[in-house]
Amino acid sequence: MIADDDGTRDGEPWGFDTWAVRGGQVRTAEQEHSEPIFATSSFAFASAAEAAARFAGDEPGNIYSRFTNPTVRTFEQRLARLEGGTHAVATASGMAAILATCLGLLKSGDHVVASRSIFGSTVQLFNKILAPFGIATTFVDMGDYGAWERAIGPATRLLFLETPTNPLTTVADIPRLAALARDKGVLLAVDNCFCTPVLQRPLELGAHLVIHSATKYLDGQGRCIGGAVVFPDAHLWEPVYGVLRTAGPSMSPFNAWVFLKGLETLxxxxxxxxxxxxxxxxxxxxxxxxxxxxxxxxxxxxxxxxxxxxxxxxxxxxxxxxxxxxxxxxxxxxxxxxxxxxxxxxxxxxxxxxxxxxxxxxxxxxxxxxxxxxxxxxxxxxxxxxxxxxxxxxxxxxx
Ligand SMILES: Cc1ncc(COP(=O)(O)O)c(C=O)c1O
CATH class of the missing domain: 3.90.1150.10 (Aspartate Aminotransferase, domain 1)
Structure with missing residues (x-):
């Protein structure tokens, strides 16, 4: 693979729009202009030793598309930078992004505080899927900042919200909740599906992770289901990526390619x-x-x-x-x-x-x-x- 460009203009990072069009692209020896779709389930190794080194994590490179795939990786890198983060995981749906986040960062006995005004399936995920595994959720009125604080207890690990909300477009003060999260030593996750990084960048406002249903504006033409989680560093990314790699709610290369086309015009x-x-x-x-x-x-x-x-x-x-x-x-x-x-x-x-x-x-x-x-x-x-x-x-x- 040949790097398309180093992503800088005379040493300065590319602007947002340039990154949206070109970020993360790698060209093969064919020198294709537009990103190819790597429609392959696995990757061949040059030798038994190379296979062993890849599996052991001693050598970077592709192994199997549940773990990573070049088209998916380009989408992850492009979106991560647009959100002001460094790492991302691309998932099969927006709900898979939320599930992978919870499975990667929470364990039985942990507690979540979530806004009452979140997507209906996210409420179901907390109440019906995670609760039986011992992860309890308290729902609060999003604009009642005292209620967020009161709901946080010793077992709380995560605050979760969407802003603006669906469908009433209520807006939460992200820096205020981020300050509360830091004060209490918990994580703040923001579903940024309505704004996209074009209109709002939660990581820059203090959130610890950003969730997307790529199905919405990132695609923009109602074609594919997909999702993503963006992180400010490798620390939180690692356990969530581990869920993807092992449990497999990964994004397909074709969908990643469609979302790359979507990001170009976002x-x-x-x-x-x-x-x-x-x-x-x-x-x-x-x-x-x-x-x-x-x-x-x-x-x-x-x-x-x-x-x-x-x-x-x-x-x-x-x-x-x-x-x-x-x-x-x-x-x-x-x-x-x-x-x-x-x-x-x-x-x-x-x-x-x-x-x-x-x-x-x-x-x-x-x-x-x-x-x-x-x-x-x-x-x-x-x-x-x-x-x-x-x-x-x-x-x-x-x-
Ligand atoms: C705000 C929000 N988050 C998450 C989701 C779930 O995304 P998906 O349908 O891609 O699983 C949706 C879906 O409508 C949504 O509106």
Whole structure:
């Protein structure tokens, strides 16, 4: 393999956008311009001695694609640097990233404090999968910083949150929670799926690790399932990589290649998502029949100032509450002709979701009320279509 470039401009590291396009690429002797897909399950050794040395860890190099694969490694290195980290593991899904993190860093008897406003499957993972193995989780209201502190006990190892949250786009003060984590000697993990490193870099704000569902904006075109965990150094990476290597929820080379293509355009796509989402949010705010709009870029958003300082953009997710409950909300969904009625987000195509009966339907009615997920709430993941077409599609049901 021949290194494409050393990743510097006259000794200074490449800028973010250059790294997003070129970072981590290695060229084979074929001198291919674009990254190849190493669609191979294993790698051949030149000799028995080389095989033994690779397995013993005495010599670097590929062994087997569950352990490592050049296309996957390029994705890991590119994403790690974009997040301001040094190491990453790429996983089969966003949920596999969270599972590998927990299996690698926690043991029976450990305790987790998590925000109540996290993805439904993450709640299930903590409550249904990890709890029987002796890892207990306490859920707290994300914005109640006193509650985070009170929930931390001698067995606590990890604080876990998403910001902005899904679907209400509530923003957490990452430096404040990072300071608490350091003070208490626990780890802070941030799911950065909504912002991506283009808009927010949790490691630079003090978090210990960053989680991604690459399925969302990192892909950006709704094609592949994947995930990643990014670390500031090798220390935390090692046990999580160990889970991948042994238990195997690894990313496929083809998916890594798709995500590499996604990273190349991530900056320009995120800027376009932000611009269109703000247009849609402002349009909704002026609309009769819309009770409330949730978008961090609006001055009316409770954490608008925090988001302005912590993020370099407000993202592509807009939630809004219509008068008339579920019936009215479903009317808006069913009247759309262009928007995709689907739970995915982060796509070039705008998607619309009724959280109470889909993504959050596994919560009890009481849990939904507590999480602020009303029956009239809708989530729109604003894509890259002409905003006039998006608002026209929403107007059908609102009229
Ligand atoms: C914030 C967040 N984290 C994690 C996940 C899980 O990712 P995946 O579906 O890739 O497993 C999702 C999925 O929607 C998500 O929205």
């Amino acid at each position: 900056s320009v796509r995120m800027a376009a998502h932000c611009e269109r989402a703000l247009t849609v949010a402002r349009w909704l705010e002026a609309r009769p029949g819309v009770r409330r709009v949730f978008y961090p870029g609006l001055a009316s958003h409770p954490q608008h100032e925090l988001a302005r300082h912590q993020q370099s953009g407000y993202g592509g997710i807009v939630a809004f509450e219509v008068a008339g409950g579920q019936e009215a909300a479903w009317r808006v969904v069913d009247a759309t002709r262009m928007l995709s009625i689907t739970a995915n987000l982060g796509d070039t195509r705008t998607t619309i979701t009724h959280p109470a009966t889909t993504t959050h339907s596994r919560l009890t009615a009481e849990e939904r009320v507590r999480a602020g997920i009303g029956d009239g709430l809708l989530r729109v993941a604003v894509g890259l279509e002409d905003p006039a077409d998006i608002t026209a599609d929403l107007a059908r049901g609102l009229d």
